[in-house]
Amino acid sequence: MFEFVSLRVDQYMSAPPVSVDPHTPLAEVEQLIEIHGFNGCPVVDADGRLLGMVTGFDLIKVCEIGPEALVPHYGAIMQRPVHGVMSPVPQTVDPELPLTRVLQRMIDHRITGLAVVDSDRLVGMITRRDVLRALRESSPAESSDPQEGSPS
């Protein structure tokens, strides 16, 4: 169990990350999310700089029934480019950040995944599943901690 505290983001992130450019149609984004089981997908420019994230929530939200139509025109909506739908990224993490810090941020902000950025470039994604895998792999299968705590 002690090993977990020495693990860093770059040891468990998905890299290179699946990403899309800002002109990618939403239909393609939806397909990527479906295929990979992602909660969302990062949007990067030609130099790999992170511009935003598009999530399943963003795709649902753009289909919201509004004053301009009686029903969502799904086919037409899905041809729109992702840059008009993506959300800004409120926080990213460094590749060297301890996973303990990522775990706490996921709890504090109820987030499922974080973009990993090095010198403005997107280098990976780290998700709840990655953190759980790190916890599992760093703990002996039969062990249970004798007492809770952590110091000094």
Add this chain to the structure above:
Amino acid sequence: MSTLLFSDPVFRRHDTSRGHPECPERVDAVLDALSKPNFGALQRRIPSPATVDRLASVHERRHVEAVLQAIPAQGHAFLDGDTCVSPDSGNAALCGAGAVCEAVDEVAQGRADTAFCAVRPPGHHATADVAMGFCLFNNAAVAAAHALNAHGMNRVAILDFDVHHGNGTQDIVWSRPGILYVSSHQSPLYPGTGRASERGGSDNIVNMPLPPNSGSTEMRDAYGAVGLPALEAFQPDLIILSAGFDAHRLDPLAGLNWTEDDYAWLTKRVLDIADRLCGGRVVSTLEGGYHLGALGNSVAGHVRALMGASNSEDSC
């Protein structure tokens, strides 16, 4: 201005089991950082182990004996879920307490101005009768009692900037009006003590709990408004620093966001007070700090300040 550096190979031999964050490499990180040319003026010393009698000035004698008897001849033994010992742990713990006491001797007798003790295991969670939280004996408290008993001092202040509250130091100091304990620490966090309302038997404890995710601004505000004025008002004859570096923004065991500059800033403020009140006498002992790079860099800033560095690269 002369500054001593106490270290010993035995601190590296305190083996805490594979993957443990309180690892021998912490000493390497500290000593590597202090091997740079700008630390050439440090006077390096190897300490002698503290005696059981000296430890018994703050610990129950049976606790000291029980800890030493729990040291295994081989392999590892856990004193609690976190606190692991191995064959050299007893010697390391005795030498750690011995180092801080010798540093007090040197500083009290004017043979040095300040000292940094690069010791393992840390000490501030060790209460009078319980070893816990990676700590066996309370190095800072033993040294404070030694300063009062052996050097005729009347008031010794312990300032603890480890990210975890020093419950052990608080426990020992609670009924000792000659010792002031000032602590900044994240709350909530292990070990769960350190509320501002915990003030000691004679208002000699000052706790400054800091919220998770807070950083430089909050720590400087807390020390500026509460910690440093309390230290100054106590008029100490000596200041002992429980120097943990795990409030750093990269540390894996906590959630504060201090930087290297914050440690240098705080150390300089303490030195300013020490210069005014007690002839600049400051003894610092290593507690926590588990990100090796952050630990090395933070210790470097801390020790530069202990050495009285005033060049522009150290200004903050």
